Amino acid sequence: MARSTTKKAPAKSAGKKKKVVKPPTPSPPASSDEEQEESENEVDDNSEGEEFTDGKTFTDDNQKWLKMKGDDSASEDDEADSDSEASISQIERDAMALDAEKEEEVKEFEEDLQRQRQEMTKVFHLPTAEELEEDEDRVVPPSEIRERVEEIIEVMQDFKRRREPSRSRTEYMDQLESDLSEYFGYLPELISLFLKMFSPSEALEFLDASDKPRPLVIRTNTLKARRKDLAQALIKRGVNLDPLAPWSKVGLKIYESTVPIGATPEYLSGHYMLQSAASMCPVMALEPQPGEKVLDMSSAPGGKTSYVSQLMKNEGIVVANDLKVERQKATVGNLHRLGVKNVITCCNDGKNFPKVMGNFDRVLLDAPCSGLGVISRDQSIKVQRTVKDIERTAHLQKELLLSGIDSLNAKSKTGGIMVYSTCSVSVQENEQVVQYILNKRDVKLVDTGLKHGKPGFQRYQERRFHPSMQLTRRFYPHTHNMDGFFVAKFRKLSNKERIPPPEEVEDEEVSGEEEEDVEMDVEEDEEEVSEEKKALRAKFMSGIVKPEDDEEIDSEEETKKSENKPKKERWEKIKKGKKKKGEKVVKEQKSKQVAGKKKSGGGGGPEKKKAKK
Numbered sequence: 001m002a003r004s005t006t007k008k009a010p011a012k013s014a015g016k017k018k019k020v021v022k023p024p025t026p027s028p029p030a031s032s033d034e035e036q037e038e039s040e041n042e043v044d045d046n047s048e049g050e051e052f053t054d055g056k057t058f059t060d061d062n063q064k065w066l067k068m069k070g071d072d073s074a075s076e077d078d079e080a081d082s083d084s085e086a087s088i089s090q091i092e093r094d095a096m097a098l099d100a101e102k103e104e105e106v107k108e109f110e111e112d113l114q115r116q117r118q119e120m121t122k123v124f125h126l127p128t129a130e131e132l133e134e135d136e137d138r139v140v141p142p143s144e145i146r147e148r149v150e151e152i153i154e155v156m157q158d159f160k161r162r163r164e165p166s167r168s169r170t171e172y173m174d175q176l177e178s179d180l181s182e183y184f185g186y187l188p189e190l191i192s193l194f195l196k197m198f199s200p201s202e203a204l205e206f207l208d209a210s211d212k213p214r215p216l217v218i219r220t221n222t223l224k225a226r227r228k229d230l231a232q233a234l235i236k237r238g239v240n241l242d243p244l245a246p247w248s249k250v251g252l253k254i255y256e257s258t259v260p261i262g263a264t265p266e267y268l269s270g271h272y273m274l275q276s277a278a279s280m281c282p283v284m285a286l287e288p289q290p291g292e293k294v295l296d297m298s299s300a301p302g303g304k305t306s307y308v309s310q311l312m313k314n315e316g317i318v319v320a321n322d323l324k325v326e327r328q329k330a331t332v333g334n335l336h337r338l339g340v341k342n343v344i345t346c347c348n349d350g351k352n353f354p355k356v357m358g359n360f361d362r363v364l365l366d367a368p369c370s371g372l373g374v375i376s377r378d379q380s381i382k383v384q385r386t387v388k389d390i391e392r393t394a395h396l397q398k399e400l401l402l403s404g405i406d407s408l409n410a411k412s413k414t415g416g417i418m419v420y421s422t423c424s425v426s427v428q429e430n431e432q433v434v435q436y437i438l439n440k441r442d443v444k445l446v447d448t449g450l451k452h453g454k455p456g457f458q459r460y461q462e463r464r465f466h467p468s469m470q471l472t473r474r475f476y477p478h479t480h481n482m483d484g485f486f487v488a489k490f491r492k493l494s495n496k497e498r499i500p501p502p503e504e505v506e507d508e509e510v511s512g513e514e515e516e517d518v519e520m521d522v523e524e525d526e527e528e529v530s531e532e533k534k535a536l537r538a539k540f541m542s543g544i545v546k547p548e549d550d551e552e553i554d555s556e557e558e559t560k561k562s563e564n565k566p567k568k569e570r571w572e573k574i575k576k577g578k579k580k581k582g583e584k585v586v587k588e589q590k591s592k593q594v595a596g597k598k599k600s601g602g603g604g605g606p607e608k609k610k611a612k613k
């Protein structure tokens with residue numbers, strides 16, 4: 001530390017340094033190391049360049065120097081006495097001042113604590129219907145809504161003490177639901193679903209995390225490159241990256257890049273695939289082995305298929321199926337780029353699959369889903385997805401999963417394994433689907449081998465699931481900084497159908513109305529497929545479609561985005577075509593949502609969206 005060489009007035013220095021100047025006794029008073037150090041520094045600062053030996057508080061020189069602060073005209077002895085007396089009374093005064101200071105601090109601290117306690121225990125006033133009506137005439141700032149959300153969450157955590165006696169838990173929850181819906185810009189029914197799955201505070205964390213982007217991740221294609229070499233090559237191009245996580249040997253997390261990650265020479269040469277961290281998990285759980293026969297039931301645009309081939313070292317056979325021809329073009333492009341050679345692509349409705357081909361060692365169903373785990377990538381899900389949509393999707397998932405199990409060879413020497421995954425967090429699309437299959441087929445759940453992730457739910461509202469459901473894995477944006485994802489791994493025990501006791505299945509059976517909805521959905525898809533098939537065949541015949549055409553769409557994410565528009569239009573068409581009771585409610589909710597946002601001058605959600613843009 002640089003020492004001051006400026007001589008300071010003794011009075012001033014005595015005043016300033018009163019805390020640390022100790023009486024000049026031959027043996028320094030016992031003090032902590034810290035105090036001693038402080039003391040040294042203080043003296044040091046006031047010295048005129050005197051040198052102090054380490055560890056000694058006062059040398060003989062110091063004593064002289066300290067004495068000089070007293071009366072210069074007195075004799076040395078008198079000087080020492082009076083100086084010592086003066087110092088002692090000064091020390092007493094200082095000590096008293098210190099005590100007073102300390103007391104003041106304690107008082108302030110206690111007052112603070114008291115204030116906090118009052119804050120924590122004060123009854124929170126829930127706005128009345130009249131107050132809420134008044135609110136409709138003004139623009140409620142998002143910060144105000146957020147504050148109320150946080151307050152209600154605190155009240156819910158200490159409900160007995162902080163509630164208003166006249167208000168019920170339901171009223172608080174209703175207000176919370178309405179505020180969250182307004183603040184984050186979701187359909188209220190979706191918020192209600194999250195509040196059934198998560199505690200109020202976890203729901204808030206989930207919603208916050210779903211508004212933030214996940215890190216960009218790439219998967220090294222070990223058929224063509226080693227992760228270390230790839231990382232070095234990208235770093236040279238100005239990419240700032242790190243290994244993804246201890247659980248992945250192939251993932252790289254990209255922090256920033258001066259070049260577009262989807263267009264580097266390494267990308268174009270197929271050294272990597274853009275793939276989210278979560279979407280690597282189902283393939284890791286599948287553990288495909290070289291030489292096996294594997295089915296990927298819904299494969300487009302090939303992110304997981306290519307990882308399956310990579311783990312199989314390009315040996316054996318992978319059948320990559322997807323209902324949609326358009327999307328399969330991207331799969332073909334990606335497989336070419338990545339140098340995958342053991343894949344056969346096809347376009348079938350997965351529900352018919354065992355009739356097309358069976359006896360697989362392993363089957364992966366990365367099912368079509370509501371996307372409630374990937375809202376950060378597609379904010380339109382907030383207002384596009386309804387609970388009805390989720391039920392419809394769950395129905396399709398059950399059918400596809402049954403078909404996947406039936407396509408498996410239970411006697412496979414190496415496998416007999418089925419992995420089911422979705423990028424949704426809803427219980428309807430995950431645990432409920434899995435439970436349905438456990439009831440229907442002779443299968444059991446096995447460990448996914450994924451060390452991270454949270455166990456699947458064993459109960460949800462009034463439903464109870466099989467205890468083995470804890471072997472399934474859930475991934476969340478707010479806990480794992482990954483897309484919301486679900487992974488379940490089954491082992492097929494026999495090719496027999498399981499006949500469950502009636503109480504197991506009752507409410508899991510799919511109702512006729514849902515059946516009809518799904519059929520309509522598929523019929524439309526089939527129309528699309530046949531039209532597209534014709535067009536594609538014509539293009540193939542005329543040589544228009546080449547692998548390069550597919551390289552335009554290079555990632556699961558990009559393909560999803562490009563696919564969103566027609567998908568939404570299709571949903572709209574279906575909804576328009578079917579004048580159902582439930583639809584009216586959905587429409588009302590949507591228009592209420594829009595009106596609500598207009599009223600509050602854009603509200604928290606839209607305002608935030610604008611800011612993001």
Ligand SMILES: C[S@@+](CC[C@H](N)C(=O)[O-])C[C@H]1O[C@@H](n2cnc3c(N)ncnc32)[C@H](O)[C@@H]1O
Pocket residue numbers: 279297298299300301302303304305321322323324327348349350351366367368369556
């Ligand atoms: C989540 S995406 C699959 C992503 C893909 N596994 C990947 O990792 O790149 C779901 C896919 O299911 C397909 N799909 C929808 N209905 C289907 C059906 N009935 N049979 C087969 N595939 C279907 C969709 O076309 C979509 O490509």
